[in-house]
Amino acid sequence: MSVYPIAVNRLRIVDILDVFRESPSVKTFVFRDRLCGRAMPGQFVMVWVAGVDEVPMSLSGIGSGGVCSISVGLVGEATEAIHKLEKGDCFGIRGPFGRGFSFGRRKVMIVGGGTGLAPLAAITDKLVKVNADVTFLFGAKNKDELLFHDRMSKVPSREVRVIAATEDGSYGFQGLITDMVEEVLKRERFDMIYTCGPEQMMYKVFLLAEKHHVPVEVSLERLMRCAIGLCGSCVIGKYRVCKDGPVFSGEQLREVMEEFGRFKRDFDGSKIPI
C-alpha cells in the first residue's frame, strides 16, 4: 500500500485567484497550493465547499509557484455551489491523490471528451515543454461545449496537432471523436495513447488501442469519499480508483473487463450500468 504523507490529506483552504468560463457548463478556478504545484497530470484533489459536499476534481493546470486550476462541469449540488464562487472566495482541498499519467513517450495521442479534458490539458502542457509529438483529439456535442479549444490552439509548439469533432458538425469533423481516432490509428504509429472522458468513449479507445497494439492509459471516474484507499466506494475489480488510479494501464484494465465500460458502483455499493 502506498504511504500517504499526512500533509497531502490535510484540508487546506485556498483563495480563488481567478475564474474563467470555458463553456456554458464548465468554469475553471485558479488557486495556489504548494503540494498541488508538485502534482503529476492525472492526479486529482478533493474539493470541499463548506456546508455542501466534498467532490473529486482533476487538476486541469499545474503551474510554477503552485498556481493550479480545476475545471468544473455543472452537474449537481456540489458543482453548482462551486460555480457560484467568485474570485476572492475560497474552497477547501485535500490531495493531490492517486496515480497520474506516465511520462516520457515521444509520439503521443491524446483523446478526450467533456470535463475529461481537464487532466489531459495538464499532461499536454507538460509534453509540450519536452517537445513531444502530440496529436490531441477532442470531441463534444457542439462547438460551444468543446473545452479548451482556445488553450490548445495557442499551444506554442509546432509538434501539437489538434483534431476536433462535434456531434452536430458545428465545428471540426461531424461525428464521434472515436471515429477520428480509428482513422488516425490506421495511418500512423504512436508510442502511447492517453484518454479521459465518458467511459463509453474510453472503452472504445481502449479497444482501438488493443487492436492497433498501442499502449494506452485511461483515467477512470468512480464515486469517491476518502480518496486514500480506505472506504472502498471507488472499487473496480481488485483496484481502488483513488489509490491505484485514477489512471490505469491497458494491462490493468484487461483485469477488470467485467466492470470497465459496463457498470460502476453507487454509494450503497449497488451496480449502476454505464
Ligand SMILES: Cc1cc2nc3c(=O)[nH]c(=O)nc-3n(C[C@H](O)[C@H](O)[C@H](O)COP(=O)(O)OP(=O)(O)OC[C@H]3O[C@@H](n4cnc5c(N)ncnc54)[C@H](O)[C@@H]3O)c2cc1C
Ligand atoms: C478522479 C475524478 C476526477 C474528476 N475530475 C473532474 C473534473 O476535472 N471536472 C469535473 O467537472 N468533474 C470531475 N469529476 C466528476 C465530479 O467529481 C462529479 O461531477 C461531481 O462529484 C458531481 O457532484 P455534484 O454534487 O455536483 O452532483 P451530484 O448530483 O451529487 O452527482 C451527479 C453525479 O456525479 C457523480 N458524483 C457525485 N459525487 C461523486 C463523488 N463523490 N465522487 C465521484 N463522482 C461523484 C456521480 O456520477 C453522480 O451521479 C471527477 C471525478 C473523479 C472520480
Ligand code: FES
Ligand atoms: S474513495 Fe475511499 S477507497 Fe477510494
